[in-house]
Amino acid sequence: MVETYSDNFVVQCLRCDTPTPEDREQDDIYCQECASPLVNKCTNDNTQHFGNHDDSCGITLDPEAVYCKKCATISLFASKELIENKYPDAEIASLHSQTQDEIPF
Numbered sequence: 578m579v580e581t582y583s584d585n586f587v588v589q590c591l592r593c594d595t596p597t598p599e600d601r602e603q604d605d606i607y608c609q610e611c612a613s614p615l616v617n618k619c620t621n622d623n624t625q626h627f628g629n630h631d632d633s634c635g636i637t638l639d640p641e642a643v644y645c646k647k648c649a650t651i652s653l654f655a656s657k658e659l660i661e662n663k664y665p666d667a668e669i670a671s672l673h674s675q676t677q678d679e680i681p682f
C-alpha cells in the first residue's frame with residue numbers, strides 16, 4: 578500500500594524515499610533527488626505533443642495501478658519500474674496489435 582496525499586501524490590519518493598514537500602507547487606511532479614515521478618498517470622497522453630484530444634487519456638491513477646483503467650496503457654510508475662509489473666505481456670500485446678497492420682505491396 579503506497580501512502581499518498583489527497584491529490585494522489587506519493588508522500589515520499591518511491592525510488593529514493595525523499596519526502597514529498599507538502600507545500601510543493603501543483604506542477605512539481607518529479608522527485609528533486611532522482612527525477613522519478615511523484616504521481617501516477619496514464620502514459621497515453623498526447624495532448625502536449627500533438628494536440629490530439631480524441632485518443633489520448635492521461636488520467637491520474639492510483640499509485641498501485643500498473644495499467645490505466647480507462648485505456649489499458651501502461652502507467653507512468655510501471656513504465657519507470659517504480660512498481661512491479663506482474664503482467665508485462667499485456668502491454669506488449671496491445672502494442673503488437675496496433676503496429677501489426679499489414680503493408681500492402
Ligand SMILES: [Zn+2]
Pocket residue numbers: 590591592593594595608609610611612613
Ligand atoms: Zn527520488
Ligand SMILES: [Zn+2]
Pocket residue numbers: 619620621634635636645646647648649650
Ligand atoms: Zn488511459
